[in-house]
Amino acid sequence: MNSTEAAPDIDALREEIDQLDAELLRMVKRRIEISKIIGAARMAAGGTRIVHNREIDVINRYKELGPEGHNLAMILLKLGRGPLGR
Numbered sequence: 001m002n003s004t005e006a007a008p009d010i011d012a013l014r015e016e017i018d019q020l021d022a023e024l025l026r027m028v029k030r031r032i033e034i035s036k037i038i039g040a041a042r043m044a045a046g047g048t049r050i051v052h053n054r055e056i057d058v059i060n061r062y063k064e065l066g067p068e069g070h071n072l073a074m075i076l077l078k079l080g081r082g083p084l085g086r
């Protein structure tokens with residue numbers, strides 16, 4: 001940072017992070033809920049618990065974040081499968 005740049009407002013930025021985390025948590029919880037509803041409906045209709053091509057699409061979506069994006073996609077998929085999810 002050179003002398004003409006203003007120092008970032010750390011408190012305001014932290015507040016934004018806190019809001020983003022709250023929003024992300026809400027969205028992840030809703031994603032889990034939806035994933036479980038779809039999975040249960042498919043299994044009740046005699047289908048599979050997992051749809052691989054759909055999961056590949058999800059993984060590809062997060063590729064722009066690099067290797068951790070892959071990990072993040074895997075975590076989201078696992079959360080939707082519940083405690084027995086692999």
Ligand SMILES: C=C(O[C@@H]1C=C(C(=O)O)C=C[C@H]1O)C(=O)O
Nearest residue numbers: 035038050051054055058077080
């Ligand atoms: C939600 C679904 O069921 C499973 C969960 C997925 C997910 O969490 O994104 C994707 C594919 C399926 O393995 C679906 O088929 O769309």
